[in-house]
Amino acid sequence: MTSVSIIGAGPAGSYSAYLLARAGFDVSVFEEHPIVGEPWACTGVITEDVLSRQLKLPEELVVNRIEKARIISPDNNFIEVKLKNDVVIDRAVFDQHVAEMAKNEGAKYYVNHRFVEICGNGESDGKVTAKIRNKNLNQLKGVESDWLIGADGPRSEVARSAGIFGNRKFYVGSQVTAKMENDNLIRFYPSENGIAWTVPENSRIVRAGIAANKNASGYFDEFMTQAVGKDYKQRIIARQAGPIPVYSPKAQTQKGRILLAGDAATMVKATTLGGINQSLMAATAVAEAIATGKDYSKLWKKKLGRDLWLSLMMRKAMNRFSDNDYNKLVKIFGSSKNKRMLEEFDRDEPRKFAFKLLLQEPRLLLLSRRLLF
Structure with a gap:
């Protein structure tokens, strides 16, 4: 039976695991954190109709349903638009749900297992060997498989070890969950500093944050003071932060039997900096490439390439x-x-x-x- 090792249990990793396990492959997923889905750094806003092209969203994953968004210019003018079935999800529970789908198809999960390096890329013997550290026991072991999937996020160690990380650019994302009375509108604040937002979880709690490529801390403090209040630090319930990759059409996403998917392959919309649906679509390309022997890069570019490129061009103009x-x-x-x-x-x-x-x-x-x- 063909074996596949997947590094990372986010949407790209777990949905790849689900599709491959369902197709009869021997799938193992290695996640460095003790709990799948945690920590998370995501606004959690998705269009349910778009997501449904890949999988059905259980109602218990929905934190809020949003009907309108307001786009606010730097001079405080705004437009208000209706949204198409947009929902705010519990991102940790979403990741756990997709992982359970994969487990139910036979995929094996190993949490607290951190990828260290690639020992062999399969070019000589058709096998890829990855060194994995069991953090529970502090033991290092070699894991051999027919394919290795790097779905390990923006700073992908799989990409680095394979020598295909390249010259990447990132936004700095910083978000908090905070107490704030609101009218259930998503608010976007585009400016020359970057992107900022408030996303309601309910009538008293919002996810508020920014993404910037320079002076992120100053921009964050200025925005939070403006949007949430001067006392925003006292309102904070939780913090989330992390790098957001800028899509690169030149990114190498395959080397021999090593594939990259999702954030690890910079598959993020440059306009909104969202990537959940892109990760799921990349997973379908991963599964198809392994099952059929088709060229992975051609598959994902056919599904995603034009829209990712156009989003990048729009972002370059907006920058x-x-x-x-x-x-x-x-x-x-x-x-x-x-x-x-x-x-x-x-x-x-x-x-x-x-x-x-x-x-x-x-x-x-x-x-x-x-x-x-």
């Missing part, structure tokens, strides 16, 4: 925006015609939206010049 550009952008989208189109926007498939919008709203071409200048 050149001044606060005044964002003020203009919000005003442009304030028209009822443009707002309706924004409400139809599928965040995971921008190719269906971007060019249509440019044709409808020529003023956006003036802002899109940021791609060139």
Whole structure:
């Protein structure tokens, strides 16, 4: 039986494990933390209809349902748009749910097991050997398998050990869960400093945070004071932080029998910096590549490549925006015609939206010049 070792029990790792185990492969998942899904660093906002293309979301995973979002410009003007079945999930429980799906199909899980290095990449004997440390016993062991999947997050040690980490860029993400009365609206605050947000868990608690590529701590403090209150430090229930990879079309995602998926392969939307659905789609490419022998890079790029690239181009333009550009952008989208189109926007498939919008709203071409200048 073909064996697969997966490093990391996040969405990319566990959904790969589920699909492969269901197809009859011998699957082992190694997670360095004692509990799958913890710690987590994610807003947890997903469109349920998009997620349902991969798996059904149990109601007990839903923390809140959101019907509207408000996009607020630096000059405090805003537009309010209807959302398409957006939900806020318990990210830890979501990860645990996908892991249970994999276990039910026969995948074996080893928590508190940390990947150390690759000893052989399978080029000579068709086997990949990974050194894994059992943190419970402080013992190092070699694990041999036919395939090794790196689903171990933005700073992937699998990618580093395989020599395919490359020159990556990251945003710094910093978020808190805090006490705050709210009206059940998601709020986005785009600015030249980065992206900021508040996402309600319920009427009294929000997830509030920022993502920035410079001066993250100063931006975080300024935003939290503005959005949550001067006493925000006293309102904090929990903190989450971590690097968010910037998608790289040049990222190498395969070396011999070693594959990378999800954040470990920079498969994150550069516009919203979300990656749950992208991780699940990458997992389908992992399973198909191993089952059929097809080229993994071609498979995932066919499923994800165009939208990830277009999101990156949009982000590159936005990175050149001044606060005044964002003020203009919000005003442009304030028209009822443009707002309706924004409400139809599928965040995971921008190719269906971007060019249509440019044709409808020529003023956006003036802002899109940021791609060139």
